[in-house]
Amino acid sequence: MNIGLFGYGKMGRMIEQIALERGHTIVAKVDVNTTDVNYNGMDVAIDFSTPDSAFHNITSCFEHGVPIISGTTGWLSDYDKAVSFCNEKNGAFIYASNFSLGVNVFFELNSYLAKIMSGLNQYGVTMEEIHHTQKLDAPSGTAITLAEDIIENTDYVAWNSEKENERTIPITSKREGTVPGTHTISYESKVDDIEIKHTAHNREGFALGAVIAAEWIKGKSGVFSMKDVLNLR
Template sequence: MKIALLGYGRMGKEIEKIALSRGHEIVIRKDVEDIIDITLADVAIDFSIPTAAYNNITNCIENNVPVIAGTTGWLEKYDDAVAFCNQKQGAFLYASNFSVGVNIFFELNKQLAKMMSNLEDYQISMEEIHHTQKLDAPSGTAITLAEGIIENTSKKGWELGTNLSFENIPIEAKRIPDVPGTHTVWYSSEVDTIEIKHTAHSRKGFALGAVIAAEWIVGKTGVFSMKDVLNIR
């Protein structure tokens, strides 16, 4: 495949290594202000910045180039991107995290939330830890985890911080140098604590998942998620 990398930071460079090792060609490496011809690519992978992501995605869809989006912090426009993709009959896949392990963790999180939904003695809280260059907080992965809990419990939303609340899920966001990503969910009561945790050891898992998604989406039409790529049901 001919791949466009929209965003050529640390994740873009890691994706490039994985893509080349799997026999693909990188035809575009785009920083924020670069002008490109996206039609040179068979598929695009966006790991740019929040202010550039939506324009990158819609440019791909407009030009009939399937696009994989991993940038977080722009999701107030996600529904617009979905509507535009459906209107243009394009192909678009967004994931807050492309790691195979994290996507399994998402499903485990939902199942645990269902099991705990009627146990009101347990307080739910979350923590996410990332490198100091991460621009958004909480992480998109943490928000996805919170949404999975909200869907399956009486929680109404999430809030950034550590104050325990019966209505919302507190998410503590920490920024520590050279941490690829650690996410923890706690259910705590007076008598015990149940904890599930995912720890990424490097960015390689994220990059591999993004390339696998790019390989999968070529030739398809629609709006997808990593559950479709990994056939998780």
């Protein structure tokens, strides 16, 4: 499979390494200084770029009939426009705040636990996420997804960096060293605590999931998620 990489930082290089190990070919490496992109011969594109360039990268792939998956966060105010344009162009698109296979299992566990806890008002929920010091957005896209899944399955109405009221999920964001990503969700009461946690040991899991998603989406059209890739629906 011929893959175009949009964004060639640490994640882009890790994706390249794993893609090559799985027998694929990298036909384009698009970064901030790239002025001309050759879409010919791209079977699929993988976008781990920047919030400022993600929407352009994604819609350009739709224009050229190239399926694209994106793990870039911070651009989601334009997500609905991207979905609409994808459908208009009969394109193929997956966005995920986190492509790690383990994290996507964690998403499912979080949703299931939230449903169980929804009727137990004696517990209050809090969240903590820890990432490396070079991560610019806070809270992380993964933490936001986790919070939104809790809101969908309970009577919590919002998340925030502070506990505004009883129906707000407080998210604590920490930036430490080279931590790839740790997310902890705690339900606390006067008598006990319940906690689930995902700890990434390196970026390889994120990159592997992105390549697997790219392999899955080739030849398809529509807007999908990692639930489709992992058959979790």
